[in-house]
Amino acid sequence: MKHNDTIVALATPSGAGAIAVIRLSGDAALEIASGIFTSVSGKVLKEQPTHTIYLGHIKDGERVLDEVLVSVFKNPNSYTGEDVVEISCHGSAFIQQEIIQLCLRKGCRMAQAGEFTLRAFLNAKMDLSQAEAVADLIASDSEASHQLAIQQMRGGFSNEIKRLREELLNFASLIELELDFAEEDVEFANREDFQKLITKITQVLKRLIDSFATGNVLKNGIPVAIVGEPNVGKSTLLNALLNEERAIVSEIAGTTRDTIEDEITIGGIGFRFIDTAGIRETTDTIEGLGIKKTFEKIEQAQVVVYLFDAQEFKVSGSKIKIEIEKIKNKYPRKPLVVVANKIDRLPKNEKTNFIDILTPHTSHLTPISAKTGNGVEDLKNTLLNFVNTGALRNNETIVTNTRHYDSLLKALEEIQKVQTGIDANLSGDLLAIDIRQALYHFGEITGEISNDELLGNIFANFCIGK
Structure with a gap:
C-alpha cells in the first residue's frame, strides 16, 4: 500500500443528510483542492495558512457542483500529519x-478502511493503541465505553506502557554493555535496582491484566441471562427493563421458544439482557431446543437473574430453593440475583414470608412486579452494583483490547522468566534474552514493533473515511 499519494473519502455516514464532509489527505491535497475550489473572496486555497476555513464553490470546469466550506490543515499540524483538506458540502448523496x-479524476485515489488513521500512526501523530482507541470511540454506545476510549485515545494506557518499556530498555542496554566487557567482570546494571524494576513491572502488568475482565464488559456491554420456570414473567420483566414490548407475553407456558436479546444503558453502563426459554421437563422438540439454548446463554452471561413467581412460593418454595442452589453450584463465579415476581398479587404477610426463607440462600433478593414496574429500578441498581466502576471514576488505566491483553500476558511471562533468572543468579547474557522478548511484547502494544499484516488486520476494521 502506498502512503505518499493523496487519498479521498467521505468522512461522514453515507446517505442523504444536512451536510457531508469529504476528506483529502496527502502531498497533493491542497493542489487538487485548489484546482476544483473557487473562493468567494478570490483567495487561492493552497496559499492560505493552516487551520482556516473558506466559503466558495466546487466546480467541474464551468459547472458548479455545490456551494461549500473548505477547511485547510497543513502538515504536520493535521490529523494525519499530512496536508489535509475537508470539504463540507450539502448532504445529497448525488x-x-x-x-x-x-477528486479521483484530478489525481486522488479512494482511501481504504482506516487509512487516514493509519497515516496518523505512520506519521507519529499517535501510537498504535491510540489509533485502535479511535475505532473504539466511534463504536462506543454507552458512557462507560466512551470514557474508556477517550482515556486510551489520549494516551493513558500507552504512556504507562512506554514508561515501563523505557525503564526496562535502559537496564537492558546496561546488561548488554556488560556482555562486551565479560572478561573484565564489570557490572554496569545495579542488580538491586534491577530487582526493584522487575517487581514494579510485574505488579503493573498484573494490575493491567486483571483490569481486562472489567474493561471487556464495560466496552462490550454486560450480558445478563434472565432464567426461571415457564410463565414466571421473564418476558414481562424484559419488556419492563427495556420499557417497550420487545417480547411476546402470554399466560401459556412455553411461549418463549428461543432466546431474545436487547440492550439498555444503566448508569452509563451497557447491559445486554437475554430472555430465555422457561426451564422445565418437556416432550416438545422445539421447546426442548430453546431450553438447551437457555443453558448455553447462562454460560455466556456475566450475571444470572433467576426469576420465580412469588404467588407459587407457598407450594413450591422448596423447589425454588433447590433451583437457586443448583445455579449457585453450577456457576459459582457468576453473580446471581434472585427476583420474586408478581408481588402485586400477594398479601403483605406472604411477601415477608418468602424474604425470610430465601435470604440465607442469596445475598441478592429483589421483590418486583414486572407488570406494574414496582421494584424494577431496585433491580437495575442491584445489577449496577456488580460493576466495579471505581477504576473509571479514578481514571485508572483499564485494558479493553484483546490484542493488548494478549501482549501483556506474553510480556508478563517473559518478565517472570527474568525474575526466575535473577533468583537463580543467571548470567547477563541469559537474562538479556528474556528482556528482549518482554521489550518486544511491550512494543507490539504501542506499535514500536509492528508489521504490515498486523497493521492490515487492525485498520481493516475501521470505517472508510477514518
Whole structure:
C-alpha cells in the first residue's frame, strides 16, 4: 500500500443528510483542492495558512457542483500529519459522489478502511493503541465505553506502557554493555535496582491484566441471562427493563421458544439482557431446543437473574430453593440475583414470608412486579452494583483490547522468566534474552514493533473515511 499519494473519502455516514464532509489527505491535497475550489473572496486555497476555513464553490470546469466550506490543515499540524483538506458540502448523496469522482479524476485515489488513521500512526501523530482507541470511540454506545476510549485515545494506557518499556530498555542496554566487557567482570546494571524494576513491572502488568475482565464488559456491554420456570414473567420483566414490548407475553407456558436479546444503558453502563426459554421437563422438540439454548446463554452471561413467581412460593418454595442452589453450584463465579415476581398479587404477610426463607440462600433478593414496574429500578441498581466502576471514576488505566491483553500476558511471562533468572543468579547474557522478548511484547502494544499484516488486520476494521 502506498502512503505518499493523496487519498479521498467521505468522512461522514453515507446517505442523504444536512451536510457531508469529504476528506483529502496527502502531498497533493491542497493542489487538487485548489484546482476544483473557487473562493468567494478570490483567495487561492493552497496559499492560505493552516487551520482556516473558506466559503466558495466546487466546480467541474464551468459547472458548479455545490456551494461549500473548505477547511485547510497543513502538515504536520493535521490529523494525519499530512496536508489535509475537508470539504463540507450539502448532504445529497448525488453531490457527495460528484465531488468524490471529481477528486479521483484530478489525481486522488479512494482511501481504504482506516487509512487516514493509519497515516496518523505512520506519521507519529499517535501510537498504535491510540489509533485502535479511535475505532473504539466511534463504536462506543454507552458512557462507560466512551470514557474508556477517550482515556486510551489520549494516551493513558500507552504512556504507562512506554514508561515501563523505557525503564526496562535502559537496564537492558546496561546488561548488554556488560556482555562486551565479560572478561573484565564489570557490572554496569545495579542488580538491586534491577530487582526493584522487575517487581514494579510485574505488579503493573498484573494490575493491567486483571483490569481486562472489567474493561471487556464495560466496552462490550454486560450480558445478563434472565432464567426461571415457564410463565414466571421473564418476558414481562424484559419488556419492563427495556420499557417497550420487545417480547411476546402470554399466560401459556412455553411461549418463549428461543432466546431474545436487547440492550439498555444503566448508569452509563451497557447491559445486554437475554430472555430465555422457561426451564422445565418437556416432550416438545422445539421447546426442548430453546431450553438447551437457555443453558448455553447462562454460560455466556456475566450475571444470572433467576426469576420465580412469588404467588407459587407457598407450594413450591422448596423447589425454588433447590433451583437457586443448583445455579449457585453450577456457576459459582457468576453473580446471581434472585427476583420474586408478581408481588402485586400477594398479601403483605406472604411477601415477608418468602424474604425470610430465601435470604440465607442469596445475598441478592429483589421483590418486583414486572407488570406494574414496582421494584424494577431496585433491580437495575442491584445489577449496577456488580460493576466495579471505581477504576473509571479514578481514571485508572483499564485494558479493553484483546490484542493488548494478549501482549501483556506474553510480556508478563517473559518478565517472570527474568525474575526466575535473577533468583537463580543467571548470567547477563541469559537474562538479556528474556528482556528482549518482554521489550518486544511491550512494543507490539504501542506499535514500536509492528508489521504490515498486523497493521492490515487492525485498520481493516475501521470505517472508510477514518
